[in-house]
Amino acid sequence: MTIFQPLDLRHLEGAVRLSRAAGWPHRREDWKLVVSISRGVVALDAGQIVATGIVTPFGGVGMVNMIIVDQNMRGRGLGRQIMERAMAQIHPAQWRLVATPAGQPLYEKLGFVACGQIRQHQGTVTDLPAVQTVRWATQDDMAGIADMDRDALAADRGSLLRALQGRGRIAIRPGKGYGVIRDFGRGRLIGPVVAKDLATARDLIAFLAHGLTGGFIRVDTTEESGLGPWLAEIGLAEADRAVAMQTDDARPTGAFTRFALAAQALG
Template identity: 55%
Template sequence: MTDTLTFDRFTAEHLEGALRLSRQAGWPHRAEDWQMLLRLSRGVVALAEGQVVGTALATPFGGVAMANMIIVDAAMRGRGLGRSLMERAMALEVPEWRLTATADGLPLYEKLGFVACGRVLQHQGLVAAQNAPDGVEWAVQADLPAMVALDRQATGADRAGLIAELMAEGQMAVIRDGAALAGFAALRTFGRGAVAGPVIAASAGDAQRLLTFVFAQRPGGFLRVDTTEAAGLAPWLAAQGLAPAGGGIAMRRGGAAAPQTPFQCFALAAQALG
C-alpha cells in the first residue's frame, strides 16, 4: 500500500471499508451497527488507493461529544494516522469530549488531553431462562421524552437522538413510579446477538430488575452488557452467566463536574456511545 493518503468525510459509501477494518480489529460490529453510528455521527476516513485504511467518528450530544470507532489498518500503524484522524474528527467545538480507550490507544488520547476517569467492563454470554420481575414493562412511544430526561440527568449529555434511535431499532423496558418513570433499559440487536443498554436507574436494585426483565425476553440468546466498575454491577452480571470479556478505559477532556442526581448510568448504550 502506498504512502499517499487522502482524508474524506465519512459517508455511506465508506461503510464496507469501515466494516473490513472493524473485523480486522476483532470487533463484532455488523454493517447495521456501523450504519446506526453514522446516522448519529460525523466522521472522517483515511484513504489509500481508494481503500479505507482508517476511520474516526464524533457523535455530538449537546455540550458533550463522543470520539469513537477510531481504527487504523494494521498495515498503516505507526505513522501518526490515528492522531490525524482524531484531530480531523474532533473539529467540533464542544465543552467536553468523552471516549472509551483501549490500552493501545491510551498514549495517543493522553497526548490529546484526555484523562482517564474510570473502567468500562464488558460482560457477555448466553442468557439463562428466568422469570420477568414484577413492576417492569415495555415502554410506549409517549415515554420517550421522560426517558430522554432521565438519560440527560444521569449522563449530563443530551442524547435525545440516540434514545429515539434505540427505541426505533429495539425495545425499551421501564419502571414506573406512579405517572413518572423511575428507570429504563434498552435492548437492541448488535454484533453476535443483542446488547442491553443504556440502563438508567436510581439504584443498583432497580438496574438489576430492568436487566432481569430484559434477560427474561432472551432465554438462551447471546447478550452483551457494557457496565462500569463504579456502577458495581459486574459481580451480579457474572453470576447471571454473563462472563467478563475485556473492556476499556473511560476518558474525558474538558467538561463540568458530574451532575447531582439520584439517577445513574448502570450500563452503556455502547462503548462507542457511553
C-alpha cells in the same frame, strides 16, 4: 498517498472490513446507527479505507469513537490525524471516549484523562424470572426517558434515543429507570440502562433478557456501578476491560446512574 474524506453511508462496507480486522464485532447495521447521529472522517490509501474516526454530538458533550487504523498503517501518525480531523467538526464543552489499551497513550497526548473503568460482560444468560414492575415503554414515555438519561449522563442524547426506538425495544419503570435491548454484533446488547438504584437496574436487565435463555447477550457496565458481580452470576462473564476518558474532571451529579452503556462508542 493517503487522502481524507467525510465518512458517509458509501463507506460502510469498508468500515466494517476495517473493524472486523481489528477484532471488533460491529455489523454494518451497528456502524449505520453510529454514523446516522454522528460526523466522521475516513482515510483512504489506494482506494481502500485504512482509518476511521467519528464524533457524536450530545449537546455540550462530544463522544469520540470508532478510531480505527489498519494494522499495516500504524506507527505513521495516522491515528492522531484522523482523530484531530474528526474532532474539528464539532466544538463541545467536554469530550468523552472509551479507550482501548492501544489507543490510551494517544488520547492522553490529546488531553484526555482517565475517569473510570468499563467492564464488558457477555455470554448466554440463565433462565431469569419475569419482572412484573417493569413494562415496555410507549411513545408517551419518551420525554421522561430523555429526562432520566440527561440526569444520569449530563448530556443530551435525544438523537440516540430516537434512533434506538427504531432499532430495539425500550423497557421502563416509570420515574425509576429505563433500559434498551437491540441486535448488536454476535447477538444482542442491553444498554443503555439508567436507573436510580442497583435493584432497579437489575430488574430492567432481567425484564429485557427474560425468555432469551441461551441467547448471546452483551452488557458494557462501569466498574463503579456495582453491576458486574450480578451479571457474572446470570451467565454474563467479564470478557474485556476498557478505560473511560474525558477532557476535564466534571462528573454528572444527578439522581440517576448509568448502569450500562448504549455501546462503548456512545457512552
